Amino acid sequence: xxxxxxxxxxxxxxxFVFAPILTSMVFSFNSDRFPTVPLGEFTTHWYETAFSRxxxxxxxxxxxxxxxxxxxLSTFIGFATAYTDFRFGFRFKSAYLALALLPPTIPLVIMGxxxxxxxxxxxxxxxxxxIIIAHTVMGAPFAMAICRLRLQQMxxxxxxxxxxxxASPWRAMRTVVIPFCMPAIISAYxxxxxxxxxxxxxxxxxxxxxxxxPVIILEILQGNVDPQINAIGTVVFLTSMxxxxxxxxxxxxxxxx
Amino acid sequence: xGRAASCGAAFPHFGPAPVPRSNFVYRSVWQWPLLIWQGLxxxxxxxxxxxxxxxxxxxxxxxxxxxxxxxxxxLTRGFFWDAYFVTLGRAALAATLASLIAFPASFALAFRAxxxxxxxxxxxxxxxxxxxxxxxxxxxQVLLAESGPLNGLLGYVGLGPFTMLNSGFGAMVGYMTLxxxxxxxxxxxxxxxxxxxxxxxxxxxxANPRATLFRVIVPAAKIxxxxxxxxxxxxxxxxxxxxxxxxxxxxxxxxILIVDTTKSGxxxxxxxxxxxxxxxxxxxxxxxxxxxxxRRKE
Numbered sequence: 001x002x003x004x005x006x007x008x009x010x011x012x013x014x015x016f017v018f019a020p021i022l023t024s025m026v027f028s029f030n031s032d033r034f035p036t037v038p039l040g041e042f043t044t045h046w047y048e049t050a051f052s053r054x055x056x057x058x059x060x061x062x063x064x065x066x067x068x069x070x071x072x073l074s075t076f077i078g079f080a081t082a083y084t085d086f087r088f089g090f091r092f093k094s095a096y097l098a099l100a101l102l103p104p105t106i107p108l109v110i111m112g113x114x115x116x117x118x119x120x121x122x123x124x125x126x127x128x129x130x131i132i133i134a135h136t137v138m139g140a141p142f143a144m145a146i147c148r149l150r151l152q153q154m155x156x157x158x159x160x161x162x163x164x165x166x167a168s169p170w171r172a173m174r175t176v177v178i179p180f181c182m183p184a185i186i187s188a189y190x191x192x193x194x195x196x197x198x199x200x201x202x203x204x205x206x207x208x209x210x211x212x213x214p215v216i217i218l219e220i221l222q223g224n225v226d227p228q229i230n231a232i233g234t235v236v237f238l239t240s241m242x243x244x245x246x247x248x249x250x251x252x253x254x255x256x257x
Numbered sequence: 258x259g260r261a262a263s264c265g266a267a268f269p270h271f272g273p274a275p276v277p278r279s280n281f282v283y284r285s286v287w288q289w290p291l292l293i294w295q296g297l298x299x300x301x302x303x304x305x306x307x308x309x310x311x312x313x314x315x316x317x318x319x320x321x322x323x324x325x326x327x328x329x330x331x332l333t334r335g336f337f338w339d340a341y342f343v344t345l346g347r348a349a350l351a352a353t354l355a356s357l358i359a360f361p362a363s364f365a366l367a368f369r370a371x372x373x374x375x376x377x378x379x380x381x382x383x384x385x386x387x388x389x390x391x392x393x394x395x396x397x398q399v400l401l402a403e404s405g406p407l408n409g410l411l412g413y414v415g416l417g418p419f420t421m422l423n424s425g426f427g428a429m430v431g432y433m434t435l436x437x438x439x440x441x442x443x444x445x446x447x448x449x450x451x452x453x454x455x456x457x458x459x460x461x462x463x464a465n466p467r468a469t470l471f472r473v474i475v476p477a478a479k480i481x482x483x484x485x486x487x488x489x490x491x492x493x494x495x496x497x498x499x500x501x502x503x504x505x506x507x508x509x510x511x512x513i514l515i516v517d518t519t520k521s522g523x524x525x526x527x528x529x530x531x532x533x534x535x536x537x538x539x540x541x542x543x544x545x546x547x548x549x550x551x552r553r554k555e
Contacts, residue, residue: 003369006362006364006369007365009361010362010378013359013362013437013441014378016433016434016437017382017385017434019400020392020393020394020400021388023399023406024392027396034399034402034404034405035399035406073294077290080286080288080290080291081290081291083287084287084288087287088288096292099291099292099300100295102299103295103299105491106536107491107494107495108497109495109512109515110306110495110515110535110536111302113306113532114303114305114529114532115298115302116525117302117306117309117525117529118298118301121305134298136298137299140291140294144291170283194387195387198389198390200389205519214391217389217391217392221391221394225398229391229392229395230395230396233391233392233395236392237388237389237392240387240388240389
């Protein structure tokens with residue numbers, strides 16, 4: 001394939017990947033309910049309709065609570081697991097790591113079903129806590145991966161040096177390991193929050209009446225064509241992207257050092 | 258590392274500290290969160306799902322039992338196997354298509370792009386993971402509609418209108434939306450890691466570009482290419498949204514079967530049977546692929 005032709009191909013592939021993202025943003029300001037070319041007029045009607053509904057606000061609040069809590073739990077579990085892998089050797093370590101990294105390989109629809117059954121046994125189905133629990137299970141592996149990569153860059157003797165100079169393991173953790181990992185910890189928090197903020201399948205199964213934003217989108221999607229989805233989706237996109245860009249900046253800044 | 262060695266010489270007791278027994282508490286604090294959480298909320302639910310396949314639903318309530326009714330009920334019915342082979346076939350097709358479509362782009366990014374361009378390309382391919390998949394599928398619903406923008410554009414050149422929604426084609430567009438970015442990323446990484454000297458050597462030995470590609474580059478990047486295929490397979494095999502909202506649920510896939518059986522019928526045990534069949538299939542595919550990826554050249 002010719003050089004310029006191959007760049008045309010790459011451009012076409014990126015166009016395909018970004019077409020739905022860009023069109024949903026454009027159509028969120030487009031007056032036609034059933035958009036076609038040429039486009040209709042500019043309007044903020046869909047934003048006004050979507051955000052005049054109290055259940056949309058409630059869903060945003062639910063989503064934020066879930067994302068913030070699940071991200072905190074995921075990041076703690078992920079960091080603890082990454083540190084365990086970095087610092088300690090023990091029997092069955094490969095099984096331990098398999099457990100840490102397995103959840104993303106299970107299809108979401110199956111996670112949803114299993115979670116729904118389990119949480120209803122525990123009396124937690126249909127609660128905010130249930131969604132937080134499920135999203136933590138799904139987020140922890142990502143947090144673990146991010147923290148583990150950062151620990152890889154740490155000289156293992158740094159912690160040992162602190163110990164030799166008389167620091168307790170707790171103090172070495174507080175004054176050496178955690179400061180070193182801070183960019184990764186914040187980055188893991190942002191990324192797991194973004195993952196939780198967009199997750200719809202498991203949330204749909206377990207949320208009951210406490211719907212999150214993606215669940216609302218899913219329910220609108222099951223009905224008729226409704227450009228409110230574009231408006232809500234654009235706001236969700238900007239929220240997630242803010243989180244992702246913050247985390248990327250942290251990763252880039254630390255690797256530049 | 259050099260610093261560690263010199264310090265080690267200055268302080269004889271220095272070195273990666275062995276973990277004394279008194280650190281048991283310290284160590285457990287880091288080791289146990291994963292075991293507790295994933296044991297309680299990941300392994301627990303999966304085991305319950307296995308157990309549930311032997312339970313019965315009476316008067317809309319599940320009761321623990323040990324019967325094979327659900328297995329029999331699902332596995333002896335045509336509709337289950339129809340859905341099974343539709344899902345399997347579609348996932349295989351989607352993974353193949355995604356691998357083939359991604360390859361020329363990954364090749365260009367790996368061998369013809371500068372380091373900076375490649376890094377930006379990868380960044381832009383990560384962005385879609387953090388946009389709502391649902392919103393993207395909705396955008397395709399609008400774009401591909403009978404009177405939508407795409408048919409409008411095609412109309413200008415005298416084509417169409419085509420029916421693209423609620424068809425296998427629609428579902429495939431959705432699958433590509435889901436997996437293409439990931440497949441390109443994985444392929445690009447594996448191709449960029451191919452030793453340039455190997456390619457240089459092939460050229461010097463007189464291999465034409467075609468032979469270099471198929472007999473040197475592809476075998477050297479094999480693991481990454483297979484991993485890309487497997488991820489595409491796993492994601493499309495379990496996807497609910499594309500077959501439901503772009504494929505029109507017709508024919509139903511296994512994930513649609515699970516959702517319908519769970520949500521409308523309250524038949525969690527039967528849905529669990531479907532789920533287990535899916536997990537078993539995914540394991541077989543994943544193991545076969547890993548075996549293929551790491552198989553030594555015969």
